[in-house]
Amino acid sequence: MSGNEMHVLGLSGGRDSAALAVYMRQHHPDIEIEYFFTDTGKELPEVYEYLGRLEGFLGQRIRKLNPDRDFDFWLKQYNEFLPSAQTRWCTRQLKLRPFEQWVRPLLEEGKIIYSYVAIRGDEEYREGYSSKDENLIIKLPFKEAGIDKAGVLDILEGAGLGLPHYYSWRTRSGCTFCFFQQKIEWVRLMERHPEAFEEAKAYEKNAVDHGSPFTWSQGESLDELSRPERVQQIKEDHEQRLARQKSKSQPNPLRSDSEPLDIDDLYGKAKVCLACHK
Template sequence: MTNALEKHVLGISGGKDSAALAVYMRQHRPELDIEYFFTDTGKELPEVYEFLGRLEGFLGKAILRLNPDRDFDFWLKQYNNFLPSPQTRWCTRQLKLRPFELWLKPILEEGNTVYSYVAIRSDEEYREGYSSKNERLKIVLPFKDAGIDKPGVHDILESAGLGLPRYYDWRSRSGCTFCFYQQKIEWVRLKEQHPEAFEEAKSYEKDAVEQGSPFTWSQGESLDELTRPERVKQIKEDYEKRLERVKAKRQTNPLRSVGEDIDIDELFGQSKGCLACHK
């Protein structure tokens, strides 16, 4: 029987927080042999893959791709063509957590202890990104312990020469192109930035509705309805009004930089998005 060992893993979502944590751990705990992994749904934004490549260059090692053995289309059929939603997040369960569990299962069964590093910031309430019944899987929150908040995350990425993933120019989260946690302005921008991906999302939605799914991608309206010219105009106007209100409030706060970027989560309220995708 082999001696039990320790393994250190860090999940990369394609978002800013997990990327900053990878940089932080390389800089502050270089003695740890951390294995970085990315669970690939096959429906990610092109900007995500580009950013992963740049992050690999900084880390000096490859990010392991945990490709699910069954893709989004397979699981959609298993769920009778019902779209995933905040109420039934089967995409996270089957396409993100399941590959992670299958990867770690033999490692834990050998008696090894696995430390999983999660990018919950100090300015966030702790949300459990993964709960395990195995006592040898330990969740570690370095940003919480070090008091690193959102501006601190931006500083880490800027100082490393990485900056933010390019999709942050128009969207607030990574994950699938058709993530149901997107705001309506983000659906409009997806159509503008990646029309092919938008059309694919629309086709999934059409099939789901025909099969009796109670959910559309965006709450309260179909993508067809959301992208009618008059509706797009309304969504963009609402976004600009929100942006102006937040800017006005910021100017009265001497502790905040007026020129600091305002992200979509800040405009619409922090979403309860899946940690495996969003961080």
């Protein structure tokens, strides 16, 4: 931060935003950047571990923006209705609102804020945080430099960070009960973090009891999804998708098994929240 300008970079605990932080430190060391993470309190433990490692690389603390009201507070405000792809109140209230509360006084003082967002060169431009304030300027360094998914992986490997550990079973960061998860990700959450899965089930049951039209996973409750025969069906479907995708993929001798298949590669690109998943 210098003079009338401020540079900020939001971290989700995910791959792309971490790589952008590394990239900016390596290629633009002259820019003093404030790195921040908006903590919903419902993140995977692997996310916090990865952010700790990233702090070690950056050599500075990542600012934690905590929402002034937690998930339970907002759930009551929305009549116990779960957030969904159609009504993303969780992103709005737990991610964007704390960011707005942080930067608004600075913008009102006349400060120009540059916000760096990790949209890659191989992605269609998707608007992340939008603002009517002309002094909040969105920058897309990966887009400008043409850095794609492979480039992101190279950046993280070169920095000695690698991927967050949860990438072995889940593509995206964000809350443990994110509604953008595929069925297989719910199954893996149940197996790896059963306490988080049970918490999500409790939220869902309470919401349904209050008339919520949404369940966490489209078309079925977590109680239905967690039945042994359904779990087996989901795993078999996932293995079939995996086999089909691998048969179509060109082997990369430079990467071998170091480039895991994203869940979205198997199930189609989902509309995700940039504040949570980049």
